[in-house]
Amino acid sequence: MSQSKSINRKYPWYRRLSVPQFTVLTGLLLVFLGTIVLASPLCSTQQVGLWESFFTATSAVTVTGLTIIDVGQDLSIFGQIILSFMLLIGGLGLMAITTFLQGFVVSGTELRCRLDRGKTLDEFGVGGVGRTFLGIAITATVLICLGALVLFCIGFDDISNLGERFWASLFHSISAYNNAGFGLWSDSMQRYRTNWVVNLVIISLVFLGGLGWRVTSDLWVNRKNLNIRSLSLHTRLVIRTSVFLVCLGTFGLLLTESLEHGNFFSNMSLNERLMSFLFESISSRTAGFTNMPISLDTISDSGLLLLMTLMFIGASPGGTGGGIKTTTIAALMAATRSTLRGQDDVVIRHRQISDKVVLKAVGITVASLLFVLMMALLISMSSTWGGKEHFSFLEILFTCISAFATVGFDIGVTQQLSHFGQFILVVGMFVGRLGILLLLSAIWQAVNRGRLQSQNRIGYPREDLYV
Numbered sequence: 001m002s003q004s005k006s007i008n009r010k011y012p013w014y015r016r017l018s019v020p021q022f023t024v025l026t027g028l029l030l031v032f033l034g035t036i037v038l039a040s041p042l043c044s045t046q047q048v049g050l051w052e053s054f055f056t057a058t059s060a061v062t063v064t065g066l067t068i069i070d071v072g073q074d075l076s077i078f079g080q081i082i083l084s085f086m087l088l089i090g091g092l093g094l095m096a097i098t099t100f101l102q103g104f105v106v107s108g109t110e111l112r113c114r115l116d117r118g119k120t121l122d123e124f125g126v127g128g129v130g131r132t133f134l135g136i137a138i139t140a141t142v143l144i145c146l147g148a149l150v151l152f153c154i155g156f157d158d159i160s161n162l163g164e165r166f167w168a169s170l171f172h173s174i175s176a177y178n179n180a181g182f183g184l185w186s187d188s189m190q191r192y193r194t195n196w197v198v199n200l201v202i203i204s205l206v207f208l209g210g211l212g213w214r215v216t217s218d219l220w221v222n223r224k225n226l227n228i229r230s231l232s233l234h235t236r237l238v239i240r241t242s243v244f245l246v247c248l249g250t251f252g253l254l255l256t257e258s259l260e261h262g263n264f265f266s267n268m269s270l271n272e273r274l275m276s277f278l279f280e281s282i283s284s285r286t287a288g289f290t291n292m293p294i295s296l297d298t299i300s301d302s303g304l305l306l307l308m309t310l311m312f313i314g315a316s317p318g319g320t321g322g323g324i325k326t327t328t329i330a331a332l333m334a335a336t337r338s339t340l341r342g343q344d345d346v347v348i349r350h351r352q353i354s355d356k357v358v359l360k361a362v363g364i365t366v367a368s369l370l371f372v373l374m375m376a377l378l379i380s381m382s383s384t385w386g387g388k389e390h391f392s393f394l395e396i397l398f399t400c401i402s403a404f405a406t407v408g409f410d411i412g413v414t415q416q417l418s419h420f421g422q423f424i425l426v427v428g429m430f431v432g433r434l435g436i437l438l439l440l441s442a443i444w445q446a447v448n449r450g451r452l453q454s455q456n457r458i459g460y461p462r463e464d465l466y467v
Helices: 002-009 019-039 050-061 077-105 111-124 131-155 162-177 196-211 213-221 233-260 270-283 301-313 326-341 355-382 393-404 419-434 436-447 452-456
Strands: 346-348 351-353
Touching: 019 050, 019 077, 019 419, 019 436, 050 077, 050 419, 077 131, 077 162, 131 162, 131 196, 131 213, 162 196, 196 213, 196 233, 196 270, 213 233, 233 270, 233 301, 233 326, 301 326, 301 393, 326 346, 326 355, 355 393, 355 419, 355 436, 393 419, 419 436
Parallel strands: none
Antiparallel strands: 346 351
């Protein structure tokens, strides 16, 4: 042990960083650089100071969509281009950049280092580098360009200026595929609520971006002989869970809001309601686009609770969205079913799931719940420390889940919070995007450096616990 410590001391501090620690530092560096660039007069107006730039840069790198500025008015065209690049980095390239950078500053490519990278890449959910990331980049480019082409030709045809139409099409395609939720208009997609082309393109990009690279790769490999049995368990589970959540959100919102008899929905036909609820059901799983106003005045408390559930679950591993992920909730449901049946093993689709996966799912869910509740507690206390208004706990909890799950839904809370409350949202966005376990791993490794190996070899006697 002392020999390994003496060897580690020969290297500078940045060469002794683990992949989780390096990932956190890279994310912070990107936020810092984005803040400086967005705050420059070349990118923004005088309405955007350092604090507004910091909040927007964090929201962009974490592909959340929460903002305290008007992107279309307060940012110049160059600033909007910088913002779109930050969305691409946050949605697709943050982990790849981290791994490439670490290859230059961390010495050695021993097996332990490669395993460490692979484990962290899997936890982060971007997929990796090399051929895998190249496939992700090609898929994203094709889908983004295809979505932008459709929006340009028949979607945003009400925009007469071709240059503005092209940029609006490309920007919203990038934002939708990366599940970011940033828009060039203050009302998001509400002006196109009756435009089926715009709605279908946006939700298709959001859905495909949230599936994850493992699913799209599996579908592409088996494209010539595509049947349910040829796909992996992960792909089948992600698709079925995603479709179930979309149906649950769509018909759940239709039920809750129809029973509520709200004034806003009374002016909509059944087809318009179905499209709006389908849009919000898909968008709530970390995209953040809205085609109807979302507030306490327009949506019932039960509808907001349903949206919070969908937001907290989020997208799938390897996707551009956040949340605890669809496979996590599927593993928990399977474990619950096994417990009720008195089974010792967790089985999904005739496949036994390892205890390690179940424990990880439990850890992610519990840690995420505790973190969100801590955010809500701090923001509730901060409402008396300089906030402009007093908000209900439902509004605060909704906003905290929206930030942590990198959704970007706002019901009028974000801009009214004090700087302290907005900083809590910034921390929540950053932790939610990197992953609660990855961040805890980085902290744990920093605190317990040099003692991890000895602890892993210790065995303890077993004893029952009554729960």
